[in-house]
Amino acid sequence: MVTTRSATRLRAKITSVEKVVNSEDLLQEILLRLPTKTLLRFKLVSKPWLSLISSTQFSLAHTRFLQNNRSLKPHAFFLDVLYKKLPSKFKFLRLNPNIKRLPPFDFIDAPRIRIIQSCVGLLLCVSESDYGLRYFICNPATKKFKVISVYEHEVIYNSYKYVANNLGLDPSKSAKLFMDYDQRASVSLAFDPTIEVRRHAGVNLAFDPLISPHYKIFSIWQQLFFGKDPESTTCYIFPTYFIDIYSSETKSWSASKINFNSKHNINIDRAVFFNGAIHWDCADTQSWYIDVNNECLKTMPMPGVHSGFRYFGESGGHLHLVVATGFSQLKFKIFEMEADYSNWYLKYNVHLEAETFTVVPRRQQNRMRSYLLSCVVESDEDEGDSLLVVLPNGFAISYNLEDGKVKRLRCSNIDKDGHDGGRFHAFPYFETLSCL
DSSP states (O other): OHHHHHHHHHHHHHHHHHHHHHOHHHHHHHHTTSOHHHHHHHTTSOHHHHHHHHSHHHHHHHHHHHHHTTOOOOSEEEEOOOBSSSSOOOOEEEOSTTOOOOOOOTTOOOSSEEEEEEETTEEEEEEEETTEEEEEEEETTTTEEEEEOOOOOOOEEOOHHHHHHHHTOOTTSOOEEOSOGGGGGGSOOSSOOEEEEEEEEEEEEEEOTTTOSOEEEEEEEEEEEEEEOTTSOOEEEEEEEEEEEEETTTTEEEEEEEEEEOOSOEEEEEEEEETTEEEEEESSSEEEEEETTTTEEEEEEOOOOOSSOEEEEEETTEEEEEEEESTTSOEEEEEEEOTTSSOEEEEEEEEOHHHHTTTSOGGGHHHHTTOOOEEEEEEETTTEEEEEEEETTTEEEEEETTTOOEEEEEEETOOTTOOOSSOOOEEEEOOOOOOO
């Protein structure tokens, strides 16, 4: 009798397992609740599981499940130093204490890699070689990457001295800069301005898996028009930009889709994709952002703060600008953008020199005074805003901007005897199944 009952229970269990395995909908509901690392291992269970977990539909559903359960948070911040040889362990600032290491980039065969941008699981990177720059996007968690073949235009570079001599001008005299190319009608020119400089300014990524599985690539070019007045005494320069757009949905480029003029020094390599738009930092009082869906450009104000190391990013549903000021580089002004883009306001003004000494050994405190390697704002729904600061000798701290609490963080693979001579920009690492 016991044997019969045991056999009945066993058959019932087998039947239940078979129901789960044979029902893709039920299996998906179960797998959605598992962390990304576990799902990556479960790809090895069977071909049907591999197909399901690798699908775009499952990737989107899993990311949205993480978001709905408040689990879609960065595990760490990559620090964008130049990596001369891969595979390499990227330098990173650990946020999740359970993360011992990040995925190695051994799946990419490219020299001198630098991270440009992070978008919820995908990284936009650039590789530099003797043959020029090569851009690609990758997902370190899934070890997938794709090279971006940027739409090509003729590159033109003529020095100002060369242009001035050709125009019959004195190259030692400065030129007049006009913001808008259309302003050429307001000055008297001997002939229509000619393009003397055209260069590739950078590439940006727009990707939001909570809205769409598709992404867009924005390739920005800058060109300078030169002209002179009839008396051959003044040279006029008209700077312009144009943007080519790639859509992963159509797998095609749209050349020169957006055109604009700006005399401001826009930091295109430090773009932030947030709220359906690509935002650019600028040390002046005005900058730009791209409305990705409508593929148009809009202006936004900037605080106009020039001095010190800058961090420009998004956290907690807000744009933040952090400027390190003062000799010690541990004084910070933290600005936050209004939701309607009308203005930035100074949210925090902090000085961390005393706070760093509570977690840094006394013998190393002198060096802490003089150099800041990186900083970033991180928001948490429960704990509020924190300023994360990376210092020399492998130290990093988290300073809670709400209650002033300080804790030490692990900063992996930072040279404990020094730094690379420059500062790092931080990019959030999300562990997702996002497809390319």
